[in-house]
Amino acid sequence: MAAPTDISxxxxxxxxxxxxxxxxxxxxxxxxxxxxxxxxxxxxxRLVLTLVHLGYVAQEDxxxxxxxxxxxxxxxxxxxxxxxxxxQPILAAYSAQAxxxxxxxMQDESQAVYVAHAGDQDEPRLGxxxxxxxxxxxxxxxxxxLETDSAGELLETDGTFEPxxxxxxxxxxxxxxxxxxxxxxxxxxxxxxPLRRAHVVPSLQNCAQALSELF
Amino acid sequence: MAAPTDISxxxxxxxxxxxxxxxxxxxxxxxxxxxxxxxxxxxxxRLVLTLVHLGYVAQEDxxxxxxxxxxxxxxxxxxxxxxxxxxQPILAAYSAQAxxxxxxxMQDESQAVYVAHAGDQDEPRLGxxxxxxxxxxxxxxxxxxLETDSAGELLETDGTFEPxxxxxxxxxxxxxxxxxxxxxxxxxxxxxxPLRRAHVVPSLQNCAQALSELF
DNA sequence: AACCATATGCGCGATAATCGCGCAAGCTCT
DNA sequence: AGAGCTTGCGCGATTATCGCGCATATGGTT
Numbered sequence: 001m002a003a004p005t006d007i008s009x010x011x012x013x014x015x016x017x018x019x020x021x022x023x024x025x026x027x028x029x030x031x032x033x034x035x036x037x038x039x040x041x042x043x044x045x046r047l048v049l050t051l052v053h054l055g056y057v058a059q060e061d062x063x064x065x066x067x068x069x070x071x072x073x074x075x076x077x078x079x080x081x082x083x084x085x086x087x088q089p090i091l092a093a094y095s096a097q098a099x100x101x102x103x104x105x106m107q108d109e110s111q112a113v114y115v116a117h118a119g120d121q122d123e124p125r126l127g128x129x130x131x132x133x134x135x136x137x138x139x140x141x142x143x144x145x146l147e148t149d150s151a152g153e154l155l156e157t158d159g160t161f162e163p164x165x166x167x168x169x170x171x172x173x174x175x176x177x178x179x180x181x182x183x184x185x186x187x188x189x190x191x192x193x194p195l196r197r198a199h200v201v202p203s204l205q206n207c208a209q210a211l212s213e214l215f
Numbered sequence: 216m217a218a219p220t221d222i223s224x225x226x227x228x229x230x231x232x233x234x235x236x237x238x239x240x241x242x243x244x245x246x247x248x249x250x251x252x253x254x255x256x257x258x259x260x261r262l263v264l265t266l267v268h269l270g271y272v273a274q275e276d277x278x279x280x281x282x283x284x285x286x287x288x289x290x291x292x293x294x295x296x297x298x299x300x301x302x303q304p305i306l307a308a309y310s311a312q313a314x315x316x317x318x319x320x321m322q323d324e325s326q327a328v329y330v331a332h333a334g335d336q337d338e339p340r341l342g343x344x345x346x347x348x349x350x351x352x353x354x355x356x357x358x359x360x361l362e363t364d365s366a367g368e369l370l371e372t373d374g375t376f377e378p379x380x381x382x383x384x385x386x387x388x389x390x391x392x393x394x395x396x397x398x399x400x401x402x403x404x405x406x407x408x409p410l411r412r413a414h415v416v417p418s419l420q421n422c423a424q425a426l427s428e429l430f
Numbered sequence: 431a432a433c434c435a436t437a438t439g440c441g442c443g444a445t446a447a448t449c450g451c452g453c454a455a456g457c458t459c460t
Numbered sequence: 461a462g463a464g465c466t467t468g469c470g471c472g473a474t475t476a477t478c479g480c481g482c483a484t485a486t487g488g489t490t
Contacts, residue, residue: 005284008265011229023294050223066292068321068328074289077281079238085342092335113283120307127300132288159284
């Protein structure tokens with residue numbers, strides 16, 4: 001085990017354990033976690049029990065699952081960046097103007113992570129939450145995070161991620177750097193209407209402009 | 216340092232470090248974190264560097280701050296419980312029916328943690344995000360999480376948390392246990408209107424009923 | 431019902447990772 | 461420019477971690 005003195009391997013292992021509770025695997029047993037992480041069963045047990053001790057994980061019989069406390073960590077990020085007080089209202093205002101749900105995403109390595117949503121999706125088709133990840137190359141919001149050249153320009157993808165859905169996105173640029181992206185999506189029929197497009201596109205651009213001052 | 220063999224103290228310390236990035240303290244230096252956590256500076260440094268190594272924390276000069284990756288952990292909880300696909304649409308539907316923003320909270324020790332919001336607050340007055348915490352005794356949504364006797368009954372608080380704001384909340388009960396609470400709030404003037412109340416209250420109750428089947 | 435195979439909980443000694451002292455370098459204020 | 465404080469980080473002692481291995485629980489098969 002490579003052990004640079006600057007890295008705490010125990011802590012790193014613990015975070016790997018925490019991370020393996022994903023959307024598909026909510027209730028895990030110690031051996032299951034051990035298999036997923038490649039850690040020794042006894043080590044896994046101790047790390048999971050530590051999480052239980054601190055209240056991040058709950059135990060029912062042999063199954064372990066995350067508690068809402070994990071959201072407090074996310075809250076540290078969201079509140080620190082004033083998502084609730086500043087960003088959310090802006091996103092909501094432009095979303096209402098456009099009549100479509102707006103989402104805000106940031107880059108995390110090779111994926112786009114949703115950090116805020118506004119304008120409720122009436123249909124549960126995609127079901128994204130805060131913390132949901134989507135690929136960068138097949139989604140409008142992901143591509144917007146990458147297009148360093150055409151900063152601020154609108155990007156559109158058509159059914160590349162979800163069949164029949166068109167996504168439009170726009171980078172949020174601060175000091176020449178892309179710091180985030182906002183996007184919206186709708187069924188192709190809806191989005192192809194030129195009138196609607198003419199209404200939605202400026203809203204996205206203005207919203208991105210307004211948000212850029214908050215990053 | 217009490218060291219039961221079942222608890223990994225290093226991991227526990229690391230999580231304490233992670234937790235000390237809260238809404239008020241976004242950019243922290245190693246000595247600041249050491250002071251807050253009571254840990255040795257060198258230990259703190261190693262734990263923070265581990266977080267940087269794993270991408271949960273970013274370093275700019277001497278300041279460390281959370282990255283969006285921390286939201287991925289929250290996503291594990293939210294997606295696992297189908298917040299995006301099932302809960303959010305229901306919350307949004309009843310919120311739209313009531314014409315007021317609805318929030319969903321769960322208990323975390325002695326506080327209520329917001330886990331979902333629907334219906335955008337047009338005014339940024341409170342600015343709650345996913346992961347925001349509020350006290351249980353002075354908020355309607357917090358009290359609803361506690362009232363084990365009158366399960367499902369509506370609770371109302373008047374200005375006890377935020378002056379001029381009335382909150383109404385209702386427990387989400389599953390198998391006789393309170394698993395969550397939904398609430399809404401509005402300025403007193405608005406909420407005191409009997410007609411509106413007659414409209415909002417059933418929406419909340421029906422929403423709680425609908426959600427109870429998903430927990 | 432009894433058996434076997436597999437999965438799981440957990441104690442304990444060896445060992446490698448952590449701890450935290452202490453020095454050197456950087457910063458700030460007078 | 462100097463003094464006092466703050467911060468970064470190397471290194472040896474020590475302690476918490478590791479993971480083997482046994483005992484128990486589980487569940488499937490004859």
